[in-house]
Amino acid sequence: MTPVSRRYLAPLFLGPYAENDDALEKILVEFLRDHVYWRRNFHPEDLPPISTFASSSPEYQAFMARMRRELHLLSAALKHSVPFSSPRYIGHMASDLLLPGLIAQMMALPYNPNNVVDEAAPVTVELEIEAGLQLARMLGYATDERRTPCAFGHLTSGGSVANYESLWLLRAVKYFPLAAKAAGARCGDPFELRGRPLAQWDDWSLLNLPLAEALDFRDTCMARLRAMDDVNAAERIAEAIEAERIEALGMVTFCARHPDCPPPVVLAPVTAHYSWEKAMKLLGLGTAQLVRVPARAMRMDPAALDEELSQANWERRPVLCVVGVLGTTEFGTVDPIHRIVAARDRWQAQGLSFGIHVDAAWGGYLASIFRDEDGSFLPREKVRQGFRRFPSPDVYDAFAALGGADSVTIDPHKLGYMPYGAGALVCRDHRAFDFVAQDAPYAFSRPAGETANLRVKFRTLGRYILEGSKPGASAAAVYVTHRTLPLDHRHFGRLQGESVASAEDFYERLRALAAGVADVAKLVVPFEPDSNLICLAVNPNGNVSLARMNEFMERIYGHLRVDRAQPVQTRQFFGSSTRLYRGTLGEAESRRILGELGIDPATFRDAPGDDPNAADSILILRHTLMNPWLDDETNGVNYLALYCDYLAELIRAELPPSRVQLLRQRSA
Numbered sequence: 001m002t003p004v005s006r007r008y009l010a011p012l013f014l015g016p017y018a019e020n021d022d023a024l025e026k027i028l029v030e031f032l033r034d035h036v037y038w039r040r041n042f043h044p045e046d047l048p049p050i051s052t053f054a055s056s057s058p059e060y061q062a063f064m065a066r067m068r069r070e071l072h073l074l075s076a077a078l079k080h081s082v083p084f085s086s087p088r089y090i091g092h093m094a095s096d097l098l099l100p101g102l103i104a105q106m107m108a109l110p111y112n113p114n115n116v117v118d119e120a121a122p123v124t125v126e127l128e129i130e131a132g133l134q135l136a137r138m139l140g141y142a143t144d145e146r147r148t149p150c151a152f153g154h155l156t157s158g159g160s161v162a163n164y165e166s167l168w169l170l171r172a173v174k175y176f177p178l179a180a181k182a183a184g185a186r187c188g189d190p191f192e193l194r195g196r197p198l199a200q201w202d203d204w205s206l207l208n209l210p211l212a213e214a215l216d217f218r219d220t221c222m223a224r225l226r227a228m229d230d231v232n233a234a235e236r237i238a239e240a241i242e243a244e245r246i247e248a249l250g251m252v253t254f255c256a257r258h259p260d261c262p263p264p265v266v267l268a269p270v271t272a273h274y275s276w277e278k279a280m281k282l283l284g285l286g287t288a289q290l291v292r293v294p295a296r297a298m299r300m301d302p303a304a305l306d307e308e309l310s311q312a313n314w315e316r317r318p319v320l321c322v323v324g325v326l327g328t329t330e331f332g333t334v335d336p337i338h339r340i341v342a343a344r345d346r347w348q349a350q351g352l353s354f355g356i357h358v359d360a361a362w363g364g365y366l367a368s369i370f371r372d373e374d375g376s377f378l379p380r381e382k383v384r385q386g387f388r389r390f391p392s393p394d395v396y397d398a399f400a401a402l403g404g405a406d407s408v409t410i411d412p413h414k415l416g417y418m419p420y421g422a423g424a425l426v427c428r429d430h431r432a433f434d435f436v437a438q439d440a441p442y443a444f445s446r447p448a449g450e451t452a453n454l455r456v457k458f459r460t461l462g463r464y465i466l467e468g469s470k471p472g473a474s475a476a477a478v479y480v481t482h483r484t485l486p487l488d489h490r491h492f493g494r495l496q497g498e499s500v501a502s503a504e505d506f507y508e509r510l511r512a513l514a515a516g517v518a519d520v521a522k523l524v525v526p527f528e529p530d531s532n533l534i535c536l537a538v539n540p541n542g543n544v545s546l547a548r549m550n551e552f553m554e555r556i557y558g559h560l561r562v563d564r565a566q567p568v569q570t571r572q573f574f575g576s577s578t579r580l581y582r583g584t585l586g587e588a589e590s591r592r593i594l595g596e597l598g599i600d601p602a603t604f605r606d607a608p609g610d611d612p613n614a615a616d617s618i619l620i621l622r623h624t625l626m627n628p629w630l631d632d633e634t635n636g637v638n639y640l641a642l643y644c645d646y647l648a649e650l651i652r653a654e655l656p657p658s659r660v661q662l663l664r665q666r667s668a
């Protein structure tokens, strides 16, 4: 077999050996000089405030010396950083950085643009808007401004903030009609919906309008106010609506005024990222209202979702949002987004509506594999080329259904191979952001046409989003990367495909490894991967205690973890670990996995208690396969093969001493 070679990847990254140092240095010096001339040419007639003699003063030299000293210390300390760029790093969700993003970010830094508003970032705010639209198109959202819906996306500091913002927006949209009704009741009931005065609507029905209708409704309300002859009266009504909104009253007062609408629940799979708990705390919704939907093999169980929805409907509990995860943080598994969308359509027809947010912080960029250059969604047969299993029918359908979700979180700083902190939130309908705009909505006197143009409207980005000041340099990085490596299957998708193919290769190698160590241990991959994360557990033969197995895993992981006390060079490979809990796994899955490992299920407890053999979780190794050089064999080395050999070595070396050895040790 000819060795795998990823020659086309050569110019994309700085490289594990910093092979592209010349290119990077040349470009950086070029653009640094460019920046210098830009400063000088602003007003060349101005004399330089820092005189050419300044550098001879002792204070100047002392400062420079202090700075250099600190920088040397920093540089030395940074040598302890984690070598993400190396194919020996297969731990967390990090790898080398795409050169266009790295360079664009460094290039933009000395200009220091602040994307809170175009007055502080005339160039990079526009780039951020374009980058959001690029992501929207990759995900399957329409971006034609002349039509509704038209998507809008923007960058955040990361996926967590994008998740918080998604709930913030959904709540604002969903609860708006109730505020309009309450305000209208005091102002002559000026609004109507589906041809009926709002006063005739009950709160529950208003809260369960399809989201698209709630979005339209605000537009019609605003149009109605704008059409009123009495401008002062219109303004009073607009103010009354604002005062009745859940954002103004707070949850407690709002719910007290709307007794038919108890606090809403958010449904998320048991596998959801911990940021969802934070989101519930932050928005005052309370973690008690975060309903964990059971999963099967770490994919949300659609039947369980249906049960939860049925329960909520029965109890008349509003459902704010159902979260689907596209690429779980721990297993890379993909929730059946298509089934969530279908459930929404079904329940909506029965009067229970909710938003759908897809947390694709991890897997979002995989969508590029499915997207043709002309923007169309590729048939499965075409996507499958070059893979062993990917995409499974469910994974394919999940990606195809993304356009049916209301919003998506996606992290350029994860599978986008871009510098931190670059997350993104993309909404199917940009009008959702109007609901949270931080100045009075009765600014409807703005010239018509200004709000109509999305690219103009969002130049005051800070009005519409959670964050304030934010780095324009990140926007430059994301935009330039997307332009250099378009988000379709021939370009960005090819790189994404390599990571999936590496994972498939690794999965096969682990099977061989399991056979290779079968004489001493059971090696189990608990979940067949959907994308590019793979976990595994190892139990020494003969051991039935979960606590003992975890100790063994702990010892193996000890060789793979980042340890501040150890220079990184002493490590052969870096991995990561996670724990499986009963509550997350469910009974059937727990039984299956323990069975495969040969562990006594009685030692898997909800709480460890004082039985030395029992534990409340299964410790597993977790591998993120995103380094582009994992199975490149240009130098005759395959790092995945090397890692499997190393793992076999570790397993044998860390086996608990056998009885014979113990006896021998004792007699020695």
Ligand SMILES: *Cc1c(COP(=O)(O)O)cnc(C)c1O
Pocket: 157, 158, 159, 160, 161, 163, 273, 275, 325, 327, 328, 329, 359, 360, 361, 362, 411, 423
């Ligand atoms: C990483 C991740 C997040 C959080 O993103 P940050 O960028 O770390 O804030 C949220 N959800 C999922 C599924 C993730 O993988």
